[in-house]
Amino acid sequence: MTKLFDLLGKQTLFFDGAMGTLLQEIGMAPGEFPESWNLSRPDDIKSIHRAYLEAGCHILKTNTFGGNRVKMAEAGLSVEEVVKAGVSIAKEAAKGFENRFVALDMGPTGKLMEPLGELSFDEAYEAFKEMAIAGEGAGADLCLIETMSDTYETKAAVLAVKENTSLPVFVTMIFDEQGKLLTGGDIPAAVAMLEGLGVDALGFNCGAGPEQMGKLLPQLLDCTCLPVIVNPNAGLPVSVNGKTVFNVNPTEFAHEMEKIGKMGAWMLGGCCGTTPEHLKATVERCGGIEPKPLPEPCRTVVSSYAKAVELGEVSVIVGERINPTGKKRFKEALRENDLDYILREGITQQQNGAHILDVNVGLPEIDESAVMAAVVPKLQGVVDLPLQIDTTNIEAMERALRIYNGKAMVNSVNGKAESMEAVFPLVQKYGGVVVALTIDEEGIPETAEGRLKIAEKIVKTAGRYGIHKRDIIVDALTMTISSGPDSALVTLKAMELIKKELGVKTILGVSNVSFGLPKREIVNSAFYLLALEHGLDAAIINPNAEAMMESYFAYRALAAKDPQCGNYIARYGGQDSAPKTQAAGRLSL
Amino acid sequence: MTKLFDLLGKQTLFFDGAMGTLLQEIGMAPGEFPESWNLSRPDDIKSIHRAYLEAGCHILKTNTFGGNRVKMAEAGLSVEEVVKAGVSIAKEAAKGFENRFVALDMGPTGKLMEPLGELSFDEAYEAFKEMAIAGEGAGADLCLIETMSDTYETKAAVLAVKENTSLPVFVTMIFDEQGKLLTGGDIPAAVAMLEGLGVDALGFNCGAGPEQMGKLLPQLLDCTCLPVIVNPNAGLPVSVNGKTVFNVNPTEFAHEMEKIGKMGAWMLGGCCGTTPEHLKATVERCGGIEPKPLPEPCRTVVSSYAKAVELGEVSVIVGERINPTGKKRFKEALRENDLDYILREGITQQQNGAHILDVNVGLPEIDESAVMAAVVPKLQGVVDLPLQIDTTNIEAMERALRIYNGKAMVNSVNGKAESMEAVFPLVQKYGGVVVALTIDEEGIPETAEGRLKIAEKIVKTAGRYGIHKRDIIVDALTMTISSGPDSALVTLKAMELIKKELGVKTILGVSNVSFGLPKREIVNSAFYLLALEHGLDAAIINPNAEAMMESYFAYRALAAKDPQCGNYIARYGGQDSAPKTQAAGRLSL
Ligand SMILES: [Zn+2]
Ligand SMILES: [Zn+2]
Ligand SMILES: [Zn+2]
Numbered sequence A, B: 001m002t003k004l005f006d007l008l009g010k011q012t013l014f015f016d017g018a019m020g021t022l023l024q025e026i027g028m029a030p031g032e033f034p035e036s037w038n039l040s041r042p043d044d045i046k047s048i049h050r051a052y053l054e055a056g057c058h059i060l061k062t063n064t065f066g067g068n069r070v071k072m073a074e075a076g077l078s079v080e081e082v083v084k085a086g087v088s089i090a091k092e093a094a095k096g097f098e099n100r101f102v103a104l105d106m107g108p109t110g111k112l113m114e115p116l117g118e119l120s121f122d123e124a125y126e127a128f129k130e131m132a133i134a135g136e137g138a139g140a141d142l143c144l145i146e147t148m149s150d151t152y153e154t155k156a157a158v159l160a161v162k163e164n165t166s167l168p169v170f171v172t173m174i175f176d177e178q179g180k181l182l183t184g185g186d187i188p189a190a191v192a193m194l195e196g197l198g199v200d201a202l203g204f205n206c207g208a209g210p211e212q213m214g215k216l217l218p219q220l221l222d223c224t225c226l227p228v229i230v231n232p233n234a235g236l237p238v239s240v241n242g243k244t245v246f247n248v249n250p251t252e253f254a255h256e257m258e259k260i261g262k263m264g265a266w267m268l269g270g271c272c273g274t275t276p277e278h279l280k281a282t283v284e285r286c287g288g289i290e291p292k293p294l295p296e297p298c299r300t301v302v303s304s305y306a307k308a309v310e311l312g313e314v315s316v317i318v319g320e321r322i323n324p325t326g327k328k329r330f331k332e333a334l335r336e337n338d339l340d341y342i343l344r345e346g347i348t349q350q351q352n353g354a355h356i357l358d359v360n361v362g363l364p365e366i367d368e369s370a371v372m373a374a375v376v377p378k379l380q381g382v383v384d385l386p387l388q389i390d391t392t393n394i395e396a397m398e399r400a401l402r403i404y405n406g407k408a409m410v411n412s413v414n415g416k417a418e419s420m421e422a423v424f425p426l427v428q429k430y431g432g433v434v435v436a437l438t439i440d441e442e443g444i445p446e447t448a449e450g451r452l453k454i455a456e457k458i459v460k461t462a463g464r465y466g467i468h469k470r471d472i473i474v475d476a477l478t479m480t481i482s483s484g485p486d487s488a489l490v491t492l493k494a495m496e497l498i499k500k501e502l503g504v505k506t507i508l509g510v511s512n513v514s515f516g517l518p519k520r521e522i523v524n525s526a527f528y529l530l531a532l533e534h535g536l537d538a539a540i541i542n543p544n545a546e547a548m549m550e551s552y553f554a555y556r557a558l559a560a561k562d563p564q565c566g567n568y569i570a571r572y573g574g575q576d577s578a579p580k581t582q583a584a585g586r587l588s589l
Helices: A001-007 A020-025 A034-041 A040-057 A069-075 A079-094 A122-138 A149-164 A187-197 A210-223 A250-263 A276-286 A328-335 A341-352 A368-382 A394-403 A417-432 A450-466 A488-500 A508-513 A520-533 A546-558 A562-574 B002-007 B021-025 B035-040 B042-055 B069-074 B081-092 B121-137 B150-166 B187-197 B210-222 B248-265 B274-287 B328-337 B339-352 B370-383 B393-403 B417-430 B448-464 B487-502 B510-514 B522-535 B546-558 B562-574
Strands: A057-061 A102-107 A140-149 A171-175 A201-205 A228-231 A237-240 A245-246 A300-303 A307-310 A316-320 A355-357 A386-392 A409-414 A433-437 A470-476 A505-509 A536-543 B059-061 B100-108 B140-148 B169-173 B201-205 B228-231 B236-242 B243-246 B301-303 B308-311 B316-319 B356-359 B385-391 B409-416 B433-437 B474-475 B505-509 B536-543
Touching: A001 A341, A034 A079, A040 A057, A040 A079, A040 A276, A040 B140, A057 A079, A057 A140, A069 A079, A079 A102, A079 A122, A079 A300, A079 B201, A102 A122, A122 A140, A140 A149, A140 B035, A140 B316, A140 B417, A149 A171, A149 A187, A149 A368, A171 A228, A187 A201, A187 A210, A187 A307, A201 A210, A210 A228, A210 A250, A228 A237, A237 A341, A250 A276, A300 A433, A307 B562, A316 A341, A328 A341, A341 A355, A341 A368, A355 A368, A355 B385, A368 A386, A368 A394, A368 B409, A368 B546, A394 A417, A394 B042, A394 B059, A409 A417, A409 A450, A417 A433, A417 A450, A433 A450, A433 B385, A450 A470, A450 A488, A450 A536, A470 A488, A488 A505, A488 A520, A505 A508, A508 A520, A508 B510, A520 B522, A536 B150, A546 A562, A546 B522, B021 B035, B021 B042, B021 B150, B035 B042, B035 B069, B035 B081, B042 B059, B042 B081, B042 B274, B059 B081, B059 B140, B059 B356, B069 B081, B069 B121, B081 B100, B081 B121, B100 B510, B121 B140, B121 B546, B140 B150, B150 B169, B150 B187, B187 B201, B187 B308, B201 B210, B210 B228, B210 B248, B248 B274, B301 B433, B316 B339, B328 B339, B339 B356, B370 B385, B370 B393, B385 B393, B393 B417, B409 B417, B409 B448, B417 B433, B417 B448, B433 B448, B448 B487, B487 B505, B487 B510, B487 B522, B510 B522, B510 B536, B522 B536, B546 B562
Parallel strands: A057 A102, A102 A140, A140 A171, A171 A201, A201 A228, A316 A355, A316 A536, A355 A386, A386 A409, A409 A433, A433 A470, A470 A505, A505 A536, B059 B100, B100 B140, B140 B169, B169 B201, B201 B228, B316 B356, B316 B536, B356 B385, B385 B409, B409 B433, B433 B474, B474 B505, B505 B536
Antiparallel strands: A237 A245, A300 A307, B236 B243, B301 B308
């Protein structure tokens, strides 16, 4: 596939347009499986492909959109046969053309995933795997996972392709006009997950015309560093005589696509309702658009199925309560497999203002890996916050990262070779923002400079695994001030130094600072405030502790990060507002 | 008196020794007033002076120690006659000697001051004034106020001399071996007040031998920038056959005085039990000691009668509760002259941890000046904290500063010419650390740089009044964040900038930051913590508000300013120590 990547970014590339629309025109009956035509009417498929090639399209989508075992079982067809035929027809069609590519097309299974529906993650994975293997075997140049409306199913598809083939993976998803997936996810959430999984290009398809997609495109371009694909329908669907039609004509379509290309999409094509005429007009109008350079990856983002959380813009709160350490009741719940208890801890923390939830279910006497695999999807069923997978058990970490719906925070890696060798491959494969602790084989350095050195080593090693530093968030390690008077100062200094020198984000487990002291929240909330002032990007705290949240909201109001003190007033305005302290009126000169 | 100041600091100077001891030896009966000899046996006095002059002493103490109207009324003698005779005899004696000076000697009245005793501040003042006028009239070269054991009586004496004569004023006080005055004051407190009043030299006399004074001397040298006098007794008193004797012999005395001179005392002499032989030996042994240069004034100190509070070393808490602004009950108390209410506010704040108490009794409908004059001494009767005299009424300010026992904080001056012209003369005369608000005729600048400019102007103008910048503490003005989002940031920036550029201390009225917001203490305590982190030297806060004190104690513990978290644990250790938040055990790798 060097050829496709040689062209990508050098010139605007064109996907083809609709297949189904054209098949209906030449007689496909309602309810018929389009994929069956690969076997029954290959020449018709081939001539549609040829029409798109003649229109100037570079990438053909094979007629395999629904060619997965879930749908094909219903059709009574063999996945392997349908897929191989679909790829072969396209390759046949492309013979004699230069710089044309065949994308194995995979649409959704059509079933809802657990827990909403019945399709398990593994079943989805297997379905896509089967297609991918067949498609690669038949000579596809890449795989296009398209029209996806569920990030979770998309993740299964991406992993299936990446783990079983060496095909490049392009993904396009279907958003509504508000930029939401059917499952509620938004663009930044989807992008975070897809970039984390290492797809090669991503974008929009179907569900809207070029005008609507053009409106959503800036949001997409703002949050991705990957090449963008835009494959709109020929407008919004209109019902004419009981038939669904799309009535943006080729000229109008091409006109809108030109704007999209100029905004920065590298690949343009069509979906429902588009025809070779639409694509021909688009190629003519947009063929000369020079692709804009891609932005450098810089933002540090984690996501759930629903939303993305960027670390750094506003300091982020990672709720620390799902953790059995020192909690008798929590340990009991784990031993008794009382997941409801854990889910309630999650819900409470979200209600109290956490942005991310730490999930630690480590207890020597339980099967951490199994519990982790049970807790993660259930938690995602009740809270829509991104999770931080917190474990030293690498098996548990991998199981959690695999089934997590989104791009997780991973806690943690450290400067020991053993840790980096185990954790980095998982982060590279599943995506994630990994918490890097400044400790290594020689322990925790007493100085800020020593901790910087370890952080530097971790960032460098991560780079060798293809992990960008934006996906590393360094924890300079909070030690208790009851053991050493300087320990808080050293931590703050290390945090600032690491942030400045390495340009990475920072995180701290705040409450360790007060270990061994009475009334720990007094020290914790003060240390949290100082850390915020020194630029901390994320704090692992107890969001149920009001003093901690007070530090957070007061800091934001004081530091001009809360316009009109709006969040502060929203949180505290309803409470007794009689000030205990009066202004001493010292300015009344 | 240029002559004395020409020598001072160029060579070690010598006071003479005891007078009373020698008079007893030549027949003064127990109970007899030594001052009566000025009239009855002037030649005996004169020959004692001559003996000291011949021993090499530069400064004679006139035989007027008890020559004040309180004691002379008892003796049936005229103050004017006794003092004039005393000065004249010494001047006579010194004729023919070069570089010899006559110090009008004034000891304490012997009566306790109000409220402990019956002597009012004004009565003490009048007694010393009478002596000072007579002494200057008779040709004294300076005034030595000595053997003082009460700062308040000392203040009356210093003001009496400075306001009614142009004599230089030297003051020596009598401390016990623990460095305490009879009234409980310590050395830094006494020094702060005396330096504030503008005395020319200060030191120790009587009460102890040179060995004991030598042990206290480093403390004195550490806290004063003035020339130091040490006039010890000839050892500690011993009772021999019912007679009090001092048995450090001249050689031993001179040996100890040499250490004292080398430590940095510029003027050496003797008190009870010392003789011309002691002084002769001392002059011989110490005459060659070269005076050390005086330290630059740098510390910012206020004091009560009991103790000094240095601003800056540890950030200082100024209790804001004695202020009627916005307090209905307080206003009632003022209108009803219910001083007990105010005193209780003072006591509570001291108990809760204030270091200084703001005193504001301004209410349009009351005689602020009279109330201030009543409140200040009463407050000093129940709390031993330094006070901050807080008023815009210049008459009230002067009355308060005059009768205040110590060196007060003065709130406030600002950059308006009118304000500086009214306030600076008072600060110059009575001493004090003055709060300088960064506002002037054009209002409060919106930028940190604008506030710096005003602070600069204030410091410069103060200098023309002889007020050192160490006695200016700049308030960069806290504005509420509810009106402007940047206001807290600007205040913190201005505070840091002013501190750095001008080298002055800083203070803030913290609670203004939250004006107009709900749950103000949340914002106040957070802003307080940020201000501490940015180097705030003093904060005007409500010490009864636990959240504020929590910021204070937590900050100190976190910033390594509370060894072993001792103060933190002392304050919070007794309370429920079950931490609401558990350490998440994140370091247990
Ligand atoms: Zn479509
Ligand atoms: Zn004496
Ligand atoms: Zn700072």
